[in-house]
Amino acid sequence: MAERVVISAAQIDPAALRAGLADPAAGAYCGFEGWVRDHNEGHAVLRLEYEVYAPLAVREGRRILDEAADRYPMLNAQCVHREGLLEIGECAVWVGVVAAHRDAAFEACRYIIDAVKVRLPIWKKEHYASGDSGWVNCARCAAHA
Amino acid sequence: MAERVVISAAQIDPAALRAGLADPAAGAYCGFEGWVRDHNEGHAVLRLEYEVYAPLAVREGRRILDEAADRYPMLNAQCVHREGLLEIGECAVWVGVVAAHRDAAFEACRYIIDAVKVRLPIWKKEHYASGDSGWVNCARCAAHA
Amino acid sequence: MTASATDRTVTGRTPKTIRVRYFAMFREHAGTASESLALEADTARDVFLATRHRHGSPEPAGHCKVAINDEMADWDAPVEDGDEVLLFPPVAGG
């Protein structure tokens, strides 16, 4: 199958990725996508910039998928994260999980995106309508999507 | 926007449905799909047949979406359920939810699919490799996806 | 005949014309999707029990659902002459 964890400079195609997870034993598919919002903490956001240290992001991402497979009876999972400049509405991250039953699909998907957001060496710079920009740090982003 | 709850005799197109939920205020999309599995409770399954009483299924489905919107800070949600004969791997039900943050997207999506499975007037007949067939009833399916 | 007429007066039960609709397993067992029946029924549960030999299911009402005139209803909901009662065997969406 395709690489389980991918850092992509090109737009994410969730439909193609989902199709890659097709499995006759799968009864449940859960997909999560993080989209670029037009606001954060009261600031109007124009676009986002992601910096990724790919070698470690991919390795840590695979570790997270392995942990999810250990914890939940899932069949397969995959994760793609963008890097570079993203416009409002673009998909910044996609996680897809297939399992026989929906409990595992939902829980593994949630486990993976939660871990991806706090463990992968990825940094997000917000460009605001005011002309300012700023790196989103953990203290500010921990409680949010 | 499109109908929030749809009973469809045609194949479900999750990519098109997801695109219909696009919203610049949305930071999180959670999609769930129920796929036709090749087995259930140790029986090899060849295909499924869904019977739906559409007038009440749509009305009850809308009620479920309204309840989810009351409980979770989501922006929008939609649900499509198939009727008729389905082959292994086909998508039997799709639920999509968008929200500013991922907590609400995951939780509302889970709330909706859980309620859809137990409250909508929809019946599932399994056709087995053995030649038998049987209606899946609540006592048998309650613990499963 | 007299005794029967007296019974009806005493119990206050006169037959109502109820249109009953069967779904899925119930439809297959009844051999029809719907029929009009004259039933001495006060509630949706009475209709369910009165048609049990027709819909052929040992399922308790608690596993099934009922609608009256296209509205989901409780088993204790009253039925009136001319009502349409929809009997739903255990559902299994998704």
Place this chain on the structure above:
Amino acid sequence: MTASATDRTVTGRTPKTIRVRYFAMFREHAGTASESLALEADTARDVFLATRHRHGSPEPAGHCKVAINDEMADWDAPVEDGDEVLLFPPVAGG
């Protein structure tokens, strides 16, 4: 000079050549993506603190992450002469 040489012998600390890589906010503050420094450092934390004026962040180490030679590491992990230490400011994926 003599005092300095003696100090080094007493503490056991001789400068190590450490390649330090900065990311995101740290890179912007340092004005470079990487540099080789001679540091008296035993652990990853020592490298973080020694370069704090370069990466310019008041963030405590607990909010940041570190890798040594492309492996995620603890702040107490030892650093050796010739190691590459990657300093990650608070991450924000997704």
